[in-house]
Amino acid sequence: MADKASIFSVHYNDxxxxxxxxxITNDGNQPVSxxxxxxxxxxxxxxxxxxxxxxxxxxxxxxxxxxxxQNPLPWPKxxxxxxxxxxxxxxxxxxxxxxxxxxxxTQSGFMFFDVSGISTPLAxxxxxxxxxxxxxxxxxxxxxxxxxxxxxxxxKPN
Numbered sequence: 223m224a225d226k227a228s229i230f231s232v233h234y235n236d237x238x239x240x241x242x243x244x245x246i247t248n249d250g251n252q253p254v255s256x257x258x259x260x261x262x263x264x265x266x267x268x269x270x271x272x273x274x275x276x277x278x279x280x281x282x283x284x285x286x287x288x289x290x291x292q293n294p295l296p297w298p299k300x301x302x303x304x305x306x307x308x309x310x311x312x313x314x315x316x317x318x319x320x321x322x323x324x325x326x327x328t329q330s331g332f333m334f335f336d337v338s339g340i341s342t343p344l345a346x347x348x349x350x351x352x353x354x355x356x357x358x359x360x361x362x363x364x365x366x367x368x369x370x371x372x373x374x375x376x377x378k379p380n
Contacts, residue, residue: 232309238338245330248323252357259353266346273333
């Protein structure tokens with residue numbers, strides 16, 4: 223949304239990317255493992271979009287490098303274009319990269335989703351997070367966040 227776009231120096235909407243800020247807090251006494259974590263943006267038509275962070279670093283959007291296997295899901299078609307050095311550095315510094323959350327601490331960062339070709343990607347969409355495990359390897363509950371509510375949230379007065 224326009225009110226949040228100023229957080230970044232790069233206009234991600236212009237290159238078909240949508241950042242989602244992820245915050246995971248562990249109030250427990252044991253670490254939480256994120257190594258098997260799986261995040262997905264589920265659109266209104268039930269298309270599952272994984273985060274695209276690794277793909278962006280190749281300098282092209284929409285085309286994975288040769289050493290990363292192509293995801294079997296169909297991606298929205300868009301013209302391949304170079305991502306500026308500024309965008310690449312900003313993504314590298316802002317991305318969610320934690321593999322664990324220590325007891326009584328928080329990890330946060332952005333996940334970037336390729337939403338090119340989707341005019342209003344948040345309308346009817348959900349964010350799913352699975353694969354979060356406790357210290358014994360037991361999977362914790364999954365998380366689902368309905369993003370539609372963000373579109374109708376009242377904006378803060380200036």
